[in-house]
Amino acid sequence: xxxxxxxxxxxxxxxxxxxxxxxxxxxxxxxxxxxxxxxxxxxxxxxxxxxxxxxxxxxxxxxxxxxxxxxxxxxxxxxxxxxxxxxxxxxxxxxxxxxxxxxxxxxxxxxxxxxxxxxxxxxxxxxxxxxxxxxxxxxxxxxxxxxxxxxxxxxxxxxxxxxxxxxxxxxxxxxxxxxxxxxxxxxxxxxxxxxxxxxxxxxxxxxxxxxxxxxxxxxxxxxxxxxxxxxxxxxxxxxxxxxxxxxxxxxxxxxxxxxxxxxxxxxxxxxxxxxxxxxxxxxxxxxxxxxxxxxxxxxxxxxxxxxxxxxxxxxxxxxxxxxxxxxxxxxxxxxxxxxxxxxxxxxxxxxxxxxxxxxxxxxxxxxxxxxxxxxxxxxxxxxxx
Amino acid sequence: xxxxxxxxxxxxxxxxxxxxxxxxxxxxxxxxxxxxxxxxxxxxxxxxxxxxxxxxxxxxxxxxxxxxxxxxxxxxxxxxxxxxxxxxxxxxxxxxxxxxxxxxxxxxxxxxxxxxxxxxxxxxxxxxxxxxxxxxxxxxxxxxxxxxxxxxxxxxxxxxxxxxxxxxxxxxxxxxxxxxxxxxxxxxxxxxxxxxxxxxxxxxxxxxxxxxxxxxxxxxxxxxxxxxxx
Numbered sequence: 209x210x211x212x213x214x215x216x217x218x219x220x221x222x223x224x225x226x227x228x229x230x231x232x233x234x235x236x237x238x239x240x241x242x243x244x245x246x247x248x249x250x251x252x253x254x255x256x257x258x259x260x261x262x263x264x265x266x267x268x269x270x271x272x273x274x275x276x277x278x279x280x281x282x283x284x285x286x287x288x289x290x291x292x293x294x295x296x297x298x299x300x301x302x303x304x305x306x307x308x309x310x311x312x313x314x315x316x317x318x319x320x321x322x323x324x325x326x327x328x329x330x331x332x333x334x335x336x337x338x339x340x341x342x343x344x345x346x347x348x349x350x351x352x353x354x355x356x357x358x359x360x361x362x363x364x365x366x367x368x369x370x371x372x373x374x375x376x377x378x379x380x381x382x383x384x385x386x387x388x389x390x391x392x393x394x395x396x397x398x399x400x401x402x403x404x405x406x407x408x409x410x411x412x413x414x415x416x417x418x419x420x421x422x423x424x425x426x427x428x429x430x431x432x433x434x435x436x437x438x439x440x441x442x443x444x445x446x447x448x449x450x451x452x453x454x455x456x457x458x459x460x461x462x463x464x465x466x467x468x469x470x471x472x473x474x475x476x477x478x479x480x481x482x483x484x485x486x487x488x489x490x491x492x493x494x495x496x497x498x499x500x501x502x503x504x505x506x507x508x509x510x511x512x513x514x515x516x517x518x519x520x521x522x523x524x525x526x527x528x529x530x531x532x533x534x535x536x537x538x539x540x541x542x543x544x545x546x547x548x549x550x551x552x553x554x555x556x557x558x559x560x561x562x563x564x565x566x567x568x569x570x571x572x573x574x575x576x577x578x579x580x581x582x583x584x585x586x587x588x589x590x591x592x593x
Numbered sequence: 594x595x596x597x598x599x600x601x602x603x604x605x606x607x608x609x610x611x612x613x614x615x616x617x618x619x620x621x622x623x624x625x626x627x628x629x630x631x632x633x634x635x636x637x638x639x640x641x642x643x644x645x646x647x648x649x650x651x652x653x654x655x656x657x658x659x660x661x662x663x664x665x666x667x668x669x670x671x672x673x674x675x676x677x678x679x680x681x682x683x684x685x686x687x688x689x690x691x692x693x694x695x696x697x698x699x700x701x702x703x704x705x706x707x708x709x710x711x712x713x714x715x716x717x718x719x720x721x722x723x724x725x726x727x728x729x730x731x732x733x734x735x736x737x738x739x740x741x742x743x744x745x746x747x748x749x750x751x752x753x754x755x756x757x758x759x760x761x762x763x764x765x766x767x768x769x770x771x772x773x774x775x776x777x778x779x780x781x782x783x784x785x786x787x788x789x790x791x792x793x794x795x796x797x798x799x800x801x802x803x804x805x806x807x808x809x810x811x812x813x814x815x816x817x818x819x820x821x822x823x
Contacts, residue, residue, distance in 0.1 A: 209710065214690075214704070220692065500684070500690065501701075504677065504682060504701060504749070505674065506704075508669060508670065510705050586649045587644045587649040
């Protein structure tokens with residue numbers, strides 16, 4: 209017979225108490241799992257939505273030139289005459305360590321043209337990337353499908369007196385207006401969008417880009433690290449994080465995490481107290497047995513081992529059931545908290561962590577009762593016979 | 594030098610005005626292989642004396658020396674080891690662990706020794722055989738009679754063959770037939786060389802021992818030799 213036989217048999221005998229212990233700890237663990245998992249999934253969902261919502265990194269050529277704003281955001285040193293970034297260098301973006309976090313790369317080239325005696329700014333873009341980047345765009349018409357079509361910002365269309373399907377002359381090319389943007393409240397309202405290769409050709413900037421907007425998924429990768437990696441990959445360019453966007457996203461995530469950590473700590477404390485009180489009362493009830501164990505030669509360490517072994521067995525069960533229950537609760541919570549059920553991903557670290565957490569909590573909460581049992585005076589214990 | 598020596602041992606409980614002297618000052622020598630009964634009225638101090646002898650209760654004054662070792666100079670761990678190796682206990686009211694079966698109860702003292710599980714089972718079955726309960730090895734304590742429970746308690750006390758057996762009112766909860774069987778068993782163990790120290794208030798049971806000492810008001814009354822040591 210091993211000490212574990214005593215622990216197992218005692219637990220088998222005290223089914224009601226074991227059920228209460230497991231349930232108490234399980235509620236704590238499942239609440240923590242549900243909170244952490246729900247928060248993580250919601251945070252990922254929000255982060256994903258926010259990551260989809262525009263660029264969070266901007267690459268511009270290194271320049272001492274004039275400052276220009278784009279979309280209300282500072283682009284750093286930028287001048288129409290500055291040396292552009294070579295387009296082939298952009299392939300290096302996909303070679304950085306955290307390349308998997310780069311979701312959208314939208315290169316741009318700028319050029320000024322004159323039409324109806326008014327100067328305007330044309331931007332060459334890759335429409336697939338640009339439309340993916342700017343999901344808030346609403347186009348009256350459609351995006352350009354050929355080199356002979358342009359997309360106009362709301363203000364520039366009004367100033368140049370252009371409507372959908374009308375024609376506009378840029379340099380020596382005539383374009384058809386395929387669509388006009390609804391007002392965005394940004395710099396985009398004043399821009400004429402044409403396809404990137406044609407813009408490069410029109411403005412004599414073949415193989416060059418004036419700016420690159422990047423949307424990066426930055427939840428699991430600090431944006432500053434991405435910026436550093438991009439700077440190393442593109443030494444001739446200036447890589448800037450759009451701080452207000454990044455900080456906003458991080459604040460949201462931190463608030464979620466802080467909330468769930470606070471609530472989890474509280475729930476775990478209550479769970480620990482349930483284990484402590486139950487184990488303490490169990491030790492008191494078992495005074496007689498502990499006296500017998502002591503009298504027949506069990507060391508204090510042997511008695512502690514029995515009590516802690518029981519705590520580990522109970523905590524292990526509570527951890528496993530708690531994780532399963534927590535995931536079930538998360539499933540229900542997500543349908544309640546979110547209109548569309550976000551993708552439910554299971555984190556193996558949470559699974560293993562919840563079992564370990566339960567065991568550690570069980571051990572900590574049982575340590576004092578185990579010590580009290582081990583320190584029990586055998587004669588005092590036997591006097592209760 | 595005697596096998597067990599009680600040297601001017603006494604025990605007080607409580608502090609100040611609440612102090613109660615359970616054992617005043619006792620000198621007693623017990624030889625190896627002897628069977629001694631300690632008799633006395635309820636509250637006379639006989640159980641306190643037995644607890645001190647068994648390494649369960651530290652005396653307020655004096656010494657308990659067994660095999661030349663001053664018991665209470667040992668650390669808590671060493672004392673536990675000493676109890677396991679040198680002493681077996683038979684408690685009043687059997688005191689079996691209710692959630693362990695008969696075999697497991699007998700195995701208990703071996704659970705914290707170097708014995709393999711096979712050895713533990715073999716030794717436990719052998720001890721149960723001695724008390725005639727081998728066939729009830731897999732029953733729970735509440736599935737056997739009081740007399741049988743006492744015999745299981747005896748098997749547990751002797752399973753690791755300790756040189757000394759302490760018995761505290763071993764027949765206190767038994768009818769006369771079962772009492773007689775238990776006492777015959779103890780006599781048999783003594784005749785096999787086991788030193789037995791038994792506390793009882795029954796004169797009839799005490800007379801199974803070769804020597805009776807009486808405790809009254811915390812003091813030892815003149816020892817009474819009954820029969821020669823086996």
